[in-house]
Each structure stands twice: as C-alpha cells, then as structure tokens.
Amino acid sequence: MRVNVVDLDIPLLIGLDALDACEMYVNTVENVLKCDRRGLATPLVRKFGHVYLEWGASVHYSTLELERLHRHFNHPAPTRLASLLVRAGGPKATPDPRPDLEKIAAACQVCQRLARTPDRFRVAMPAEDLTFNSTVYLDLMFLDGRPVLHVVDRDTAFGAAAFTRAEDTSTLWQLYNVIWVNPYTGHPPCMHVDQGPQFRSAGWQALAASAGTKVVWSGVESHNALGVKERYHSFLCQIYRRVRMAHPRLMPGAALSLSVASMNTTAGPCGLVPTLLVFGVMPRALMVAIPLPAQPDRMQAIVTARKEMAALAAKARVRVALFARPPAAADRMIHPGDQVIIYQEAPVDEWVGPHVVVSVQDKVVQLAVDGHVAQI
Incomplete structure (x- = not known):
C-alpha cells in the first residue's frame, strides 16, 4: 500500500478494497486483523466505536523534505547526507536513510549529468594537497561582550582563539603570533580576512608583508564564498556558553580554550578530526581520573563541549536546509x-x-x- 505521509497525528482509513487486495479481513470477535494465506494476525484496538490498528511508528522525513535537503546541500553523495541526518538525530531520524536518498539521487537530473565515470586503474597527482598552515582565516568575534580573535586553518579546519584586551592592529598582530604563529609552524603563505578596519589598515598589510604572508580580503557581496571562520563562529559561541553554564567555576579563558579544543578534536573535513590531520595522532584521553585540583571538572567540561559540538554541527545544517528555500540556481549549471x-x-x-x-x-x-x- 502506498500512502501520503504528513506530519500530523490523523487516522488512516483502510477500505474493503485495500483489505481484499491484501487478502486480509477483520475478526471483530477476537479484535484481530488476519491473513489466513500468509498466517498473519495483528491485534486491533477498539476506541470510540471503531477498530484501530495502532502502528506506534514515529514520523520520518517525507520524500519532499529529503529532496529539499538534497538540493539545499548542493546534491551531495547519499552516504554523506545520510551520515549527517543520523548525527542530527531528532524524532524524524531513521537508522539508515541512505536507500531513500539513493533513489532521490538516481532520479535527480543534476546528479545524472554530474555523475562520475566508472573507476579505472590510474595514477594522478592531486591539484592541491591538504596542507596545514597553507591558508588561514582570521576574524574578530565577541563572547560575553569581550572581543575574541578567531583563527581557522582552511584545509584542516584546525582553529585557535583567545580574548584580546584591545582591537588595534598592533595588539591583534601580537595575539595572532602568540596563539598561532609561535606555537605551530610559523607564518602561513596566505591569510584570508574580512573587510574590517584593523585588517584593511596599512599597518596590518606592512606586518603581513614583512612576514611573507599574502593578505586576501573577502568580497563585499561574496555570500557564496562565506569562509570557514563565519561558519564556526556560531558553534564556538554556543559551545562556550554551554561550558560556562555547566561549569561556572572555570575562568573565561579556560572555557574558551576547552571550547576550541573540542572543535579541534570533533569537527573537520569529511568527518576527519583536525588534530589528527595536523599532528597525525588522536588526542590522548585518560582512562582513570587522577585526583588533581579541578581535574574532574575539566574532564567533564571537555566531554560536554565535544558532545555539544557534534550535535550542533549536524542539527544546524539540517535545520537551515529544511526551512530555507533552495536557491533558484540549485538545479542549473x-x-x-x-x-x-x-x-x-x-x-x-x-x-x-x-x-x-x-x-x-x-x-x-x-x-x-x-x-x-x-x-x-
């Protein structure tokens, strides 16, 4: 039986023609829906003078919603979109939405035109390798009314952030060296910044030129080229607030450091951990709690921040895709x-x-x- 699925709690009326087609009948004495040929017997419930078959199933994503998600995320592979829906969870989540997404991708004209050719044995050099500290994104954000300098690597999504006492060019440059240049691999070849007065100033350009770094500014109307830093601002802000509320005794700097650490060990390109991409190792987790001062609170804060980051990243993508109209050019090349x-x-x-x-x-x-x- 094929029925239309709607997000409402309404009864589904089954007529005699449907029962006859399935070779089923209702036994009103035993309150059972039977099929003698297949040996099936399903219990029924009497309510309000009628007989009901209560499925008790949750409401899942409809085909229209899956098609909207498919178009909004620019026709992704069914495996990637299915993993995102599983991470997002919610009442509409299913254990394996990949078969339905594969049917939608098979019927999509854009996916058919852009389908890859069959794999062949060949060897090729990539156009650009995944390199840490090749291009970094810098931007200013605010937490608890205080300015924060946020730095994110383009290829690995590895980030760093710290509170700044001032917003002038000299202070931001010194802080940038403290949290990024000195601890890691030095100055990057390219730096992507916004159209802020600090980054547009002649002093910032002179400092970057002396370090051998090329400064690239975001376009004024470049909505499609929104950088990694803007997407990660909201996640960092929500994780920081969650950590501060759950652990009020932590200092603001420590809470910000834990929030950034949770992002570096959770969210990354293609599901890879940024810390693993940069350092080649997974962060070491203590199996036995050591009775150090405030050690239990710090470990619990790390767990809280990592769980919040994984849930926020998936839920935000699905929520925006469901309620935002897909661009008119989503099906155009x-x-x-x-x-x-x-x-x-x-x-x-x-x-x-x-x-x-x-x-x-x-x-x-x-x-x-x-x-x-x-x-x-």
Missing part, C-alpha cells in the same frame, strides 16, 4: 561565457548586470564587472 545578473544589498537593493562569467569553481563564480574580475 553555470559555465564560463554565460551572462548572469546579481543582486546587491542595500543601499543598492536591486539586480545589476548582466555580467559575463569568467570562471566557475565549486560555489565561487568569477565575473567580468566594469573591466575587472569580481568574485561572488
């Missing part, structure tokens, strides 16, 4: 040479163009605007 129009926010607040597409790489599109190349 953009090629170099095409003409497109772009929407600029206030005070412009209008569509401008058309502009010619120069190049396309993943979600980043290069356009020819007024004689120069702009990134969206």
